[in-house]
Amino acid sequence: LVRLVESGGDSVQAGGSLNVSCVTSGYNFDDITMGWVRQAPGKEREGVAAIDPLGDTRYLDSVKGRFTVSRDKAKNALYLQMNSLKPEDTANYHCAAMRTAGHSALQALPLLGIPTSGFWGQGTRVTVSS
Numbered sequence: 474l475v476r477l478v479e480s481g482g483d484s485v486q487a488g489g490s491l492n493v494s495c496v497t498s499g500y501n502f503d504d505i506t507m508g509w510v511r512q513a514p515g516k517e518r519e520g521v522a523a524i525d526p527l528g529d530t531r532y533l534d535s536v537k538g539r540f541t542v543s544r545d546k547a548k549n550a551l552y553l554q555m556n557s558l559k560p561e562d563t564a565n566y567h568c569a570a571m572r573t574a575g576h577s578a579l580q581a582l583p584l585l586g587i588p589t590s591g592f593w594g595q596g597t598r599v600t601v602s603s
Contacts, residue, residue, distance in 0.1 A: 479495045479566065479597040480494050480495075487558060492553070493553045507544060511566045528544075571585070
């Protein structure tokens with residue numbers, strides 16, 4: 474059974490920081506591009522960050538310079554460090570992985586938010602208050 478389990482979501486004030494984590498099991502994602510997808514109430518899912526197997530990264534324009542995605546293959550883990558948080562960052566953040574290998578981070582970023590593209594976790598809630 475493939476599992477992606479997120480943790481670390483919380484409520485913070487605007488300008489604050491959070492680090493959310495994801496641990497995977499049941500599948501070897503070492504050669505798979507992964508990332509983070511978020512969904513705010515009443516809005517569509519959007520890819521926030523993507524990282525390919527070699528560590529190349531891409532970000533949604535609105536989070537560039539504030540968010541950093543990283544992965545630790547030895548721990549089967551994916552991370553998202555979020556700084557200078559804004560109220561508009563409030564959403565459920567889902568760990569995501571493409572179903573097949575061969576996607577660059579640039580290719581994967583818009584695809585990670587599509588349900589049929591890959592695997593998703595249940596999400597962790599991030600709330601940013603002004």
